Amino acid sequence: MKFELDITKHLRSGGEEFVLRSHFSTSNRALVLFGPSGSGKTLTLKAVAGLLTPDEGCIKVNGDVLFDSSSNVDIPTCHRKVGYVFQDYALFPHLTVWENVAFGLKRVFGRVGPEKVRDVDALVGLFGLDKVAHLKPSFISGGQQQRTALARTLATRPRILLLDEPFSALDQPLRLRMRSELENVLEKFDIPMIMVTHDSDEVESFAEAVVVYRDGNVVGMHNVHEMTRAGKSLSDTIRHEVALAYGPQ
Structure with missing residues (x-):
């Protein structure tokens, strides 16, 4: 995956202005956006998805332009x-x-086509949701809700998976189990991923490359493979980034 992003976005809330200046490029398939809450990670993810329109800049995936302010390109989220x-x-x-998983495959104002029903059944089975397929979200566990959300997203066969702090709503034991399950999903579907997190353990579990955010700016980028070849420790690097982010200002 070749991913290129260079965007700026000004936002105002309660008289305060926040400026997102996000710029990086990578060919790694597992990218983690890391930093404190409120540092601009999720805003960047929303811009990639088309849920936030930058003031200026460009976003490209494998050479395809998703957004480019200079040429007035802004591909709708659905495309x-x-x-x-x-x-x-x-x-x-x-x-x-089952209906949640199938939602993205429905015809407009219609039902899931017969040819898609088998796909939904297969995903429900793959994610171990067979026994709860008839239940609504309020009647299933947090882990089952996450698997349902993943299955629904993958049903549309996206070219890239965007994950916004996917484990934050789970307790610690379930979080550890779901990390392992997500690793298996990413391997099975062979899909590139961008994950937002402020959890250093998740960085170490998933990242091939790490983009570090602070106060709306990208303040560092680390390629895990290059670090390993150079004999550097990702753990030590992340601990250093945490100390900078959460230490005295």
Whole structure:
């Protein structure tokens, strides 16, 4: 995956201005955006998905231009072929697990076509949701909700998976188990990923490259393979980044 992003976005809230200046480029398939809450990670992810329009700049995936202010290109979210898993999973509460997974495959004002029903059944089975497929989200566990959100996202066969702090709503034991399950999913579907997190353990578990954010700016980027070849420690680097981010200002 070749991913290129160079954007600026000004936002105002309560009289305060926040400026996102995000710039990086990578060919790694597992990219983690790391930094404190409120540092601009999720805003960047939303810009990639088309849920936030930058003031200026460009976003490219494998050479395809998703956004370019200089040439007035802004591809609608539905045509970007990106899969977005929200922090709270954003499942439809009135739909069952099966219906949530199938939602992106529905015809407009219609039902899932017969040829797609088998795809939905296969995903429900793959994610171990067979026994809860008839239940609505409020009646299933946090881990099952996350698997449902992942299955729904992957049903549309996106070219890139965007994950916004996917484990933050889970308790620690379940978080560890779901990390392992996500690793298996990424390997099985062979899909590039961009993950947002402020958890250093998740960086070490998933990252091939790490983009570090602070106060709306990219303040560092680390390629894990290059670090390993140079004999550097990702753990030590992340601890240093945490100390800078959360230490005295």
